[in-house]
Every structure is written in C-alpha cells, then in structure tokens.
Amino acid sequence: MHAGSVQIDGSSPSDIAASVARLITSGEVAPGERLPTVRALAAQLGVSPATVSQAWQALARAGLIESRGRAGSFVRRRDGTWLPPRTQGLAGHLGPSRLDLSRGTPDPLLLPRLERALARVSASAETPSYHDLPVVPELERVLREGWPYEAEGITVVDGALDAVSRTLEASVRFGDRVAVEVPGFPPFFDLIEALGAAPVPVALDAEGMTPESLRAALARKPRAIVLQPRAQNPTGASMTAERAEELATVLRTHPNGADVLVVEDDHSGQISTSADVSLGRWLPDRVVHVRSFSKSHGPDLRIAALGGPAAVLDQVVARRMLGPGWTSRMLQRILVALLTDGESMDEVAEATRQYYARQRALANALAEHGVEAPRSDGINTWIPVHDERFALVQLAAAGIRVAPGSPFLAPDTAGAGEFVRVTAGMIRADASGVASAIAAAALPHPPGVYSLEHRWA
Template identity: 60%
Template sequence: MDQGDSQGDSQRDSQAGPRRGHDEHHLGHGRAAAARLADLVVDRSPRGIAATVARMVHTGGLRPGDRLPTVRALAAELAVSPATVGSAWHALSVVGLVSSRGRAGTTVLPSPEDRVPPRYRDLTGGAPGRLDLSTGTPDPELLPELGPALARVSARMPAAETASYVAPSLVPELEHLLRGTWPFPPQRLTVVDGAVDALARTLDVTCGFGDRVAVEDPGFPPLFDLLDQLGLERVPVTLDAHGMVPDSLGAALAAGASAVVLQPRAHNPTGVSLTPTRARELAAAVRAAPQPVWVLEDDHSGQISSARDVSLGALLPDRVVHVRSYSKSHGPDLRIAAVGGPATVLDALVARRLLGPGWTSRLLQRVLADLLTDGPAVDAVEHARRVYHGRQRALTQALAHHGLELVPGDGVNLWVPVADEQRALVRLGAAGIRVARGRPFAATGQEGGGHLRVTVSALRQDVDAVARALALAAAP
C-alpha cells in the first residue's frame, strides 16, 4: 500500500463518516457482505479496516467459520485499493483472528479459548480472585526439587541413549521401580505423557466408535470431553462413600457398556477411595457382565494419596489397565504417567505410539527414577502427602464450626454441596475466592448445580475465613 492511497482513504472517510442502518451481527457473505462491512468502517486505512473486523470478532458480530468478503469486493465498496484491504487481512491473519486460504477465501478462526474442550473451559466460575481454589493442581511449594535430579541424571545418562530411536521405550531402572510398587503383577508396563494421554491411548485400543463406557457420576470433566471426541457414549454410574455403587455398575454393564473408567483413590472431585471390599464387589459385577469388559483405573494422585492402593487388577488381571500419574506428586511438567496391564492392550498401545511421539523422553524417565529413590525427594513427596491430608482436615473442621458438616476426602480436592451453584459462585467471587463449578463434573450432561469443587492444595492460610465464606455461599 502506498502512503498517498492511505491518506486519501482517511480523508474520504473523515468527510463521509460511518454509514448506518445495517445489523453488524449478521454480516453474511458476497457483495452484500462487503457493503455491510463497508458501512461499519470508519477509518479506511489497513489498521482501521482490521480494527473494525477485530471488534466484530470480539463482540460476536463475526463468528468462527464466518467468511469475510473478498479483497476486491470490499476494496470496491470502500473505494480503496485492493492492497489496502489485503494489508488489513494480512494483519488479522498475523494475530490469529483469520485464516486466508487463497481462492477458498478468508475465514474467522476460533479463539484460543474456543479450542479448549468445553468442560475444561467451564471448570472455573467467576472472575479471578485473591485466592484461586479452582485448579485441582498441586502446591508448587510442595513438589520435590528437579534441579539436583537433573544434574545427577545428566552426569551419568548414557550418551547413546539420548541419540537413539530404537532404545527401549521404558528405561529399565524405572520399570524395575514401577514393578516393585504396582498394585498387581502387570504383564506389560510403559510410560506415556500424563494420565489423560494414558486414558486416551487405552480407550483407542480397547473401544470402537459408538461403544458405551461406564463412568463415575460425578466424574472427571476432561474424560467426558475425551469420550465425546472419540465417539464413545457415556453411561453414568452413581457413587457413594466407597466409590462406584456395584448395582449401578451392573446396570451400566447390562446396558451394554464394554469398558469402565474409574478412579480407585482420591476421586476427583469427591475425594472418595475404593475399599478392598468394594473392589471385590465391582470385580464381581464385571465378571457377571453379558459381554467382555475392560476396566481402566486412573490413579491420578498416586503418591500424594493417603488411601490404600486398591486395584481391581488383583482380581481381574487380564481385564484391568492401571494408570498411575506422577503429575501431582512430582510435577505436572514431567508429563509422565505409567500404564500397566495385559500384554494385548499394552503391546498395541506401544506399537501405535511408535507411529507418533514414539516414546516419553528417557531423560525425564531417568529424572523420575532418580526422584523415586533420592532421599530428600522421597521425603518431600511424603511431606506433601501429610500436608494435603492436614489441609483437608483443617478445612472440613472449620466448615463444621460454621455449620457445614462434610466428610474429608483424599487428595487435593473437596466436594462441597451448595443450595444454588451460580449464587454460590457469585458470593465467593465477592469474597475474592475462586472455585470450580460443579456442573462440568456431571456425567449426565444435565444441569447439576448443587456442588463446588474446592482445591485444598492452595489453602496455606486463612482457613477459617475461607470456611466462613464457603458456608455462607453454600446456604440457601
């Protein structure tokens, strides 16, 4: 674009002013769209045209997938050169608002928030506050230090291993440690990039499009998003203080569910954990199912959990895939979860993964193996487990003092019943406290209301004040 063209456009615009009478929320496409967009442009420079389109995107006048007018059509309507409009479209493309595909046209892109799966996006409610208890993440101050482990591993790690595409995908030292602590003898073990990655890869191997999967209700929202994306149908199973209710699981299996996904301890969001007796009852329900059933166990809290490591794999070793994450105990950015179970599933999982990422960084695997055996790191994780346990008890005791009786759970989350979910979020927001809304945790997909998830890992102080705010928010 030449300077004279830009100045001329600006002068004509300042004389004419904006034209009115059109609805900016229905742009449409073609020449009519060009005319409607031209009516809204005040500044006919590239910057002004781009700003008008950006404003429409941010206010909903243009939606993801909407097609913008052609460069020549809009240039004709604005009486500017095509280069002027082209520069505006280029500026919008650079900042990620639109995508230009040649003759296919220029279309509005989804915002980064729109690309996040819906239940992930809906977990938090209200504006950011002084205290964020919504995340479900560990306290960074309680994670073991990675620096010393990285230094030790880098000093002794074989150079050939970091340069190899064909070395074993699971470092032998880590496999030895995993087998020594696994809740049942697995035929195969491997590691992947976090618990959700493990669930996704296992479901991909064990289920086909349209299959039914029994899930906990309430349950983990990203799992529900994952099942939706895989084309799998959720079958909700109710919970009590010991996990899935056997009769409810039996009904789900009778309805055709061919897989079960459950959290054996520190259930997110309720904090409940399986007892050995409940595990036997659930295993009996699986055996009685009219079809073969796979059981996927998501032990996401691992070593920071205070409950026993109970698994149906001790009773159904050929049908259970157990996942143990190290994100909450050793750091989310390690991106390591171990997966153990039948060879038929694990061999297929490893083979498919070789055609994608291949393996989880052996450097990070050795760092984890070091952290699992280093004295100070072991002590740090044990200290974190005790602290989380104490924060659960401290908050539930303070809530009881303010008239809200709850049974403390395990892990980093507390499931708080409320009379009205939205009103409770507003009340807590006014107190500067942010929590996770209960609705995304409902496996039925219906408006559940009635609960909030509170992450106790971030509750280092002001426990009584937080309990008072929670009790007031929960009240009718």
C-alpha cells in the first residue's frame, strides 16, 4: 500500500465501516487491495480489535470486502461486469443478508399460482407459421378491454424494459435528447446513453412529473419523454388524472411539444392502488403505453404489452421479426388464463392489499422514529438519508440490504440529496424493527474524525 493521508470518521464499528466504504467507493482504495489487519488498524485508531472486527464484518455483509483466510481481507473486485454501468451500481455485490430489500422484485409468495393457468394451455407448442401476428387474438382482446385509452395498435414483447428499449430504438437517433424522470429507473439512463442520446432530467413530486419541469425540458427540444405513471421506481409516486391532463396540455401547447413521443412505463399497474391513467387519453397519436405483468404475475413470464400509434408499433414488430420474432405464444396464453381466471384475479387483488398494508406499516413505523417517508404506491419507497454509504453499511451490519440511491439520480443532478430505495413489499413482518434499523441508519450519526498519517500500516 502506498503512503498517504486517509481519514476515518468516528470510533464505532459502523462509523469505521462507513469511512472505509467511502474510500472504496471513491476509488482511493482499489478493488483487490489488501486491507490492514484488525489489530494493526485498531492500534492506529486507539480502539479495540473487536470494534474493527465488527466494522470488517459489516463491510463484508455489504459485499465491499472479502476475507481470504490467513491471507487477510481484501477489497472485493466488482462483479457483474456484463451489466450496464448504473445497473451494476444498483445490483451491488450480492451476499447473504437476513432481509433483502434491495432488489425491487415482487414477493414470490404473493404471485398467483400457475397450476390452473398451465392446465388451460395446450400441451403442444404449436405455431403454424413464423409470420403469424405477434400477439394472440384472445390476449389482445383482454388487453384492449383494460387499456386506459383507445390505442391504434397493441403488441407484446419480452418485458417492460424491452418495450421501452425497442420503442426508443425506433424513435430516437444519435444525438437526440430524451426527457426522463429524476430520480428514475437506472436502466433508463443506461439505455439513453447506449443509444447515443442525452438524458434531460425532469423533476417529479407526489403526483408525478411536474408541468413546470416538463416545460423546462421541452425548451431543450427532446425527441421523447419516458415517464412512469404509477408506482414510480424508485419513489412510489403515482400520477393523478389531473396531473396527466396538465402534462398533456403542456405538450399540446408548447412550441417544441408537437413531435415529442411519450413512452409510459406502467410496470406495476396490476398491483397499484392508484387509478389507471395515461396521457394517451388526450394525446393518443403520440403516446406509447407499456403495461408489464412482471410485478403482478411473475418476472419470469417476461411479458409486457405496448399500445400506441401504428407507425411506431409497426417498426417495433418489424425489427423483432429480425430477432426473436415474437413472444412465446404459450406464455401469452398462460397470461390470458391468469388475467381471466377468477381465483388468479383474487390472488393479485390480495397481493395489492398486502403491498399497500406493508407500505403503510413501514411508513407509520418510520414516522414514530422521526423519519418521514413519502406516500408510496407499489412495492418500493424512497427514503432520504444523511449519508448514503453510512446507511448502506449500517443496515448491512443489521442484516438488511437496501438499494443505494445514487444510481437512480442522473449525472447532472448534484445536490439532490442522498437516499436509499427500500422494497417495502418484501417486509412480511416486524415493520417496526425494520423501521428502527432504517431510522438509525438514515439519521445523522455522531461526528468524530481520526486522521492517519499513512494509508495502512
């Protein structure tokens, strides 16, 4: 290790762990670098070896360091290099935890059972032609019955992100700008950059994207807008019909709004407690609405529907014919069965009630500890913290994993604050205990600075 001055804040295990975590995150301590022994660092800081040992255990639980036995402890090398940049930051280093609230996935115990749906599907995977319509007629009928506006065309693809990706690929060119919510879904930022486009941050409040921020974004002449009308990830905000109409009015009256395509990702609609809403009610000729069934019926179904102008959907369908061709018709028929079976519908309704109850239980418990969490729809909630890295390590020490907030923020939104995203939908019990741990991690921790003359002994 090379010489230099490093700073350790505080003398408790959590403070020491958070300080070392910041050194790792900033790159001052590189992946693969050997850490000092517990006794050596304890002597330098004037604390007990047990204190440093607990800090090292917290860092290991957070996935930042790893022990190699007698060789010592090392900064863990980054995993998941096949993932896009911000998705890597969101995935983090996955290790054991008592309670994982970081993934943003539905509770598998609340997904509808598949037995009845499978029994209604043909035992053979017949497809008479490679050039059949990509959506089976019975699924299209069901989708149209529940669509929030009269869409010119409807098709299905392999999940919500696939739908957003293919829609933008058909509409956005290198150098274009794309307006996107901030905080927002990290893969959207990665996708926009992969297309050679530039993200234009748009602010949101408890009712979704704000009209004022949309006007400011339109001044930069974006080619498209990506928004989440319900259960926005990460905030859990849901758009009201009044807000949707305001946004549609902004687009209709702004000098730069006429040619802007709106892409709506309704990823959690089936388990949302908010009313179905879409700007397509007012702007059907320039809105592509995406409806995913991953959160409600199972991520591995890999099915999302998208409806909108035929000019856009035809490009999506034509491009898919040169790749996957279509989404498995067997899976489509399984989804039809799930969407029309009374017991399956009851199971999804019960999941919606459970997620709502879990969100409220966590919010109420946090309030008792002095942490105000926003009203959240769906399965995620967005919690402000004093220090993101400290909060992650502190919660890891308590056996709880949450997602860091920084991947959800666009690069040019400095000063937006620090947050963590918590998948409240996975808190099946002990909301009070979880809230206590989150509050302890979120609130400011006692200051204390220990400066070292050398990097490590």
